Structure formats: C-alpha cells, structure tokens
Amino acid sequence: MDAATLWQRYQDWLFYHKELEFYLDISRMRFDDAFVETLRPKFEKAFQDMDALEKGDIANPDENRMVGHYWLRDADLAPTPELRDEILNTLEKIEDFTEKIQTGAIHPSGKFQFTDVLSIGIGGSALGPEFVAEALAPVSPALAIHFIDNTDPAGIDKVMAQLQDKLDTTLVLVISKSGGTPETRNGMIEVKKVYESKNLNFPSHAVAITGTGSNLDQLAKSEGWLATFPMYDWVGGRTSELSAVGLLPAAMQGIDIREMLEGAKEMDAVTRIPKLEDNPAALLALCWYFAGNGKGEKDMVVLPYKDSLLLFSRYLQQLVMESLGKEKDLEGNVVHQGIAVYGNKGSTDQHAYVQQLREGVANFFVTFIEVLEDRQGISPEVEPGVTSGDYLSGLLQGTRQALYENLRDSITVTIPQVNPRTVGALIALYERAVGLYGFLVNINAYHQPGVEAGKKAAAAVLDLQKQVMQVLQAEGAPLSLSELAEKIGTPERVESIYMLLRHLQANQRGVVLEGNPGQPSSLKVSAS
Numbered sequence: 001m002d003a004a005t006l007w008q009r010y011q012d013w014l015f016y017h018k019e020l021e022f023y024l025d026i027s028r029m030r031f032d033d034a035f036v037e038t039l040r041p042k043f044e045k046a047f048q049d050m051d052a053l054e055k056g057d058i059a060n061p062d063e064n065r066m067v068g069h070y071w072l073r074d075a076d077l078a079p080t081p082e083l084r085d086e087i088l089n090t091l092e093k094i095e096d097f098t099e100k101i102q103t104g105a106i107h108p109s110g111k112f113q114f115t116d117v118l119s120i121g122i123g124g125s126a127l128g129p130e131f132v133a134e135a136l137a138p139v140s141p142a143l144a145i146h147f148i149d150n151t152d153p154a155g156i157d158k159v160m161a162q163l164q165d166k167l168d169t170t171l172v173l174v175i176s177k178s179g180g181t182p183e184t185r186n187g188m189i190e191v192k193k194v195y196e197s198k199n200l201n202f203p204s205h206a207v208a209i210t211g212t213g214s215n216l217d218q219l220a221k222s223e224g225w226l227a228t229f230p231m232y233d234w235v236g237g238r239t240s241e242l243s244a245v246g247l248l249p250a251a252m253q254g255i256d257i258r259e260m261l262e263g264a265k266e267m268d269a270v271t272r273i274p275k276l277e278d279n280p281a282a283l284l285a286l287c288w289y290f291a292g293n294g295k296g297e298k299d300m301v302v303l304p305y306k307d308s309l310l311l312f313s314r315y316l317q318q319l320v321m322e323s324l325g326k327e328k329d330l331e332g333n334v335v336h337q338g339i340a341v342y343g344n345k346g347s348t349d350q351h352a353y354v355q356q357l358r359e360g361v362a363n364f365f366v367t368f369i370e371v372l373e374d375r376q377g378i379s380p381e382v383e384p385g386v387t388s389g390d391y392l393s394g395l396l397q398g399t400r401q402a403l404y405e406n407l408r409d410s411i412t413v414t415i416p417q418v419n420p421r422t423v424g425a426l427i428a429l430y431e432r433a434v435g436l437y438g439f440l441v442n443i444n445a446y447h448q449p450g451v452e453a454g455k456k457a458a459a460a461v462l463d464l465q466k467q468v469m470q471v472l473q474a475e476g477a478p479l480s481l482s483e484l485a486e487k488i489g490t491p492e493r494v495e496s497i498y499m500l501l502r503h504l505q506a507n508q509r510g511v512v513l514e515g516n517p518g519q520p521s522s523l524k525v526s527a528s
Contacts, residue, residue, distance in 0.1 A: 015280050020266055020425050021372075023414035024280045028404045029365070031290040036276070039289065039440070043282060046439035047274035053435070054272075055079060059446045067446045068232070069239040069431065073264040073424070090230055090244055091261075097207075097227055098251040101171060102142050106226065109204060114171045116163060117145045117252045120187040121175035121245070123318060124237025125209075128427075129249040131315040132241065132260075135308045135423050142254035143171065148191070151183040156190050167198055171252070175209040175245055177231040179216025182458075209244050236446060238319045239431050242424065256420045263424030271432040281432035287411055288339060288437050291365040295337065295441075296324070301357065302343035304369035305396045308418045312369065313343030316430060323434045323445040330442050337443050343367075347395040354399060358406050366403060366410040368396055369426075373417035464493060465500050469510065469527075478514065478524035501525055 001009070006027070015024040053059045056079035059067040071078040075087040100106040104113035119129055126149035133145050148159050163170050172191060176184040195202040208220035208228045220228050229244035240246065242264055247257045271281035291298045300320065302313035325338030344352060346368070357364065374389025382388055400410055413429075415422040438445030467488045472479070479487070481501075485494040498520050504511040515523035 021416040025412040028410045029287045049439045066234040068234040073261040115169040119173045120148045122183040125175040128241030128246045131311040137253045148187040151186045177211045179214035259420035260424035263421035264428035267425040267428035284433040285437040296339045299340040299364040305346035306371040317341045326443040368412040370414040472527040478526040
C-alpha cells in the first residue's frame with residue numbers, strides 16, 4: 001500500500017472523541033471492507049446483547065448474577081432504585097471516610113493520623129488498585145500505599161519489613177468478596193499476627209471491603225474494625241476497579257475518584273453507540289477478531305509508551321484472559337477461546353523483544369498506547385531541537401512503521417495525558433471491548449470456571465498434605481513414597497506426595513527425607 005493510500009486509510013478509520021481528546025487508530029490492521037461487512041450482523045447482535053446486559057439480564061448463569069459494573073459510574077442506569085441508592089451511598093461513604101482518615105478525624109491510638117495504607121487482596125482485588133496507584137499516585141501521596149497480593153511468605157515479609165517503623169500509623173484494607181479467598185485470608189492472618197506481636201490493636205487499623213454478610217464482613221463487625229465497604233455480587237473482580245475495591249485505595253492516596261468515574265462514564269456513553277465506526281470498543285473487538293481469526297490465534301502485545309502505565313498490560317492480562325479464555329461456548333461446544341496478553345513498556349521494549357516482533361514468529365498484534373503530553377512543564381533539549389519526549393514519540397512511530405513494513409499489525413490508542421479521567425476512560429474502553437468480543441465469539445465473558453477448578457485442585461492438595469502428616473505421625477518406621485501413598489489410599493498421587501514432602505522438609509515442617517533426591521523412588525520418609 002503506497003503512502004497516499006495508507007494516509008487515506010488512516011483518515012477513514014481514525015476514531016476521535018473530542019471531550020476525552022481520545023484517538024484510536026486501527027489503520028495498521030490489514031482487514032478489508034469485505035471482512036468488515038461479514039462481521040456486521042455479529043456486531044448488531046452483540047450491541048443488542050450488551051444493551052440487555054446493562055439493563056439487568058442474568059449474564060452469569062453459573063452464579064445467577066447480573067453484570068453491572070457499568071452502573072458504578074452512572075448509577076441512574078441501575079435496574080432498581082435500591083441499587084442506584086446503594087451505589088451513590090457507597091461513593092459518599094468512601095469520600096467521607098477518606099476525608100476523616102486524611103484529616104486525622106479518624107486516627108490511630110496515640111498518633112495524629114494514618115500515614116500509610118496496606119492493601120491485602122489478589123487478582124482483581126489487587127491488579128486494578130496497583131495499576132491505578134502506579135499510574136496516578138502523586139509523588140507525595142496523602143497516604144503511601146503498599147500491597148500484599150500473594151500468599152508468598154517472603155513477599156509478605158518484605159512488605160512488612162518496609163512498614164516496620166510505621167505499623168502504628170498504617171491503615172490495613174482487606175479485600176475479598178467471599179472473605180474466604182485463601183491468599184487474602186492468609187495475608188490478613190499474617191499481618192494481624194505482626195500487629196499483635198507489636199502490641200498494636202489490629203481492629204483499630206483495619207477496614208474490610210467485602211460482600212455483605214460474608215465471613216470477612218462478620219469478622220470485621222464482631223471485632224469492631226474501623227469500617228466495612230461492600231463488594232457487590234454483580235461486579236466481578238476483574239471489573240471492580242471503579243467499585244470500593246479500587247476507589248477507596250485511590251482516594252486514600254489523593255487520586256480524584258470522581259474524575260476517574262467521569263472518564264469511564266464518558267467512554268461508556270460512546271461505546272454504547274450501536275454503530276461500528278462510531279464505537280471505539282467495537283473497533284477494538286473488530287481488530288481482535290481479525291487478528292486472531294475469531295479464535296485467538298494471535299497474542300495481544302500491549303506497549304504503553306509511558307512509565308506510569310507500566311502495569312496496564314498486567315491489568316489487561318486478567319481482564320482479557322480471564323474473560324475470554326473459555327473452553328466452551330454458550331451452546332456447550334468445545335471452542336478453546338481466548339487471547340493471550342503480554343507487554344511491558346516503550347521504549348524499554350526496543351531493547352527487549354521488539355527484535356522478535358519485527359523479524360520472528362508473526363503470532364501477535366501490537367497495541368501501542370501513546371500519551372501526547374511528555375511532562376508537566378517545558379522539557380530541556382537533549383540535542384538541538386530535540387527533547388527526551390521527542391525521542392519517545394519517535395521510537396513509537398518508528399516501531400509502528402517498522403512492524404507494518406514487515407506485515408505485523410498494530411493498533412494505536414492515544415490519550416492527551418495520564419490523569420484520572422483518561423485512566424477511567426481506558427478502563428471502561430477495555431471492559432466494553434472484552435464484553436463485545438465475547439458476544440462476537442459466543443462465549444460467556446463473565447464467569448471463570450477454570451479459576452474455580454484451580455482453587456478446588458489446590459484445596460485437594462492441601463487436604464492430601466494433612467493426610468500425609470497424619471500417617472507419618474502415626475508410623476514409627478520410615479516409609480517409601482509408594483508405601484506412604486498406599487497407606488493414605490491414594491497410590492495414583494505419589495508424585496503429589498513427593499512434591500509435598502520436599503516442600504515440607506525445606507521449611508522444617510516435621511518431615512525427614514533420606515535417600516537420593518534425584519531418584520525419588522529411593523527415598524524414605526519419616527516424621528521428625
């Protein structure tokens with residue numbers, strides 16, 4: 001395609017939203033008009049399905065739940081007055097509580113005010129808040145935020161060591177819809193024990209964000225925690241950033257949550273338009289479908305050219321992969337859908353994997369995230385007439401051109417600056433794109449049976465561990481692995497038993513393994 005034709009294609013397919021100063025360029029995706037026409041009937045149905053979802057249809061039949069994260073930024077769209085009032089009241093409660101924390105009206109015993117926030121959560125209860133903190137937290141936030149987002153003991157130790165001298169002025173947010181999420185529960189228990197070891201009253205530092213009536217909700221109320229905020233059953237974890245899950249941590253740092261909500265509301269409005277060319281989320285879904293042949297045959301590489309957007313690709317990994325990675329379609333047919341997402345940031349990736357992107361396996365398409373404003377204020381020149389930001393912009397354009405010349409497709413999303421309004425808009429854009437794409441490929445984007453299967457398998461391993469320890473403690477003589485498996489009644493799980501024993505011994509948990517570790521069948525095990 002010659003330069004003039006490509007320029008015309010750019011203009012034909014460029015989407016621009018004036019109020020958000022938002023651009024979407026899909027001209028470097030090499031679909032043709034015939035392809036677009038074949039998808040129009042699918043999009044007509046997808047727009048109808050999305051409209052029904054927003055009006056309260058049951059979109060998650062596995063759990064008999066509505067999907068209503070869109071109502072969080074426009075409560076007037078909620079299907080009942082009760083839901084509308086609950087959304088608005090929760091937002092006001094977040095703002096009121098935040099003000100009292102930041103002004104010291106609510107303060108720790110013997111101190112003027114809280115200085116730090118420790119957020120304990122996992123998955124959607126961590127990735128969104130982490131992304132927003134990285135993107136938007138001021139250099140000197142109202143409260144500095146820290147995260148425990150895993151059940152890794154060494155990771156927990158590192159965070160607690162960083163807070164060691166500030167525990168008495170640290171507010172702890174525990175985020176779990178059910179209150180039973182093991183990773184979050186473990187983090188809470190460990191943090192609580194640290195507080196107790198310092199003779200600090202944990203409940204007077206603790207806040208729960210959880211489902212009404214959950215185990216965590218009951219615990220917080222029985223122990224007299226500072227506050228509880230709701231997690232709604234109609235908001236999934238990966239779409240919860242604009243609920244209390246993300247808004248409370250953001251507000252504590254001094255981030256303007258009303259602007260985040262307003263940006264999302266603006267983007268929601270334009271992505272409701274039932275016309276492909278006027279709907280940026282539909283245009284993204286079109287590109288995803290084209291790139292992967294409607295089957296996820298190519299990966300999505302996300303390259304934000306801004307340090308503050310470093311975690312955007314990680315946030316999108318969960319949103320896209322947990323929503324779209326499904327074994328079966330809505331009719332129960334095995335389809336193995338999904339789009340793999342990875343990325344880091346530009347121009348770091350010029351020195352990492354762009355070499356493969358241009359010349360290696362063409363199993364991907366790229367999404368560039370461009371930010372027009374380099375910094376607040378004037379940039380110095382690093383050479384005559386050129387600033388560091390000019391280099392960043394040039395590297396983005398150069399990489400986009402180099403990829404296209406070698407038949408690698410790309411999308412470019414452009415925002416004026418990274419601020420609460422644009423971040424809210426990006427969140428809403430991709431939430432809608434995922435929903436529309438799910439309807440295009442006829443899968444349920446709002447459940448996650450694979451995640452639940454993994455949790456059940458993990459629980460079975462821990463149950464096996466208890467059985468292993470019971471048998472070892474009852475036995476006097478050392479046992480081989482196969483003998484131990486037979487005594488438990490699970491000879492087929494000898495490999496899992498071996499891995500459990502290896503872990504227990506490494507952590508001095510009452511197990512002794514003797515023999516050659518490289519030949520597991522030679523090992524003898526006993527209780528220490």
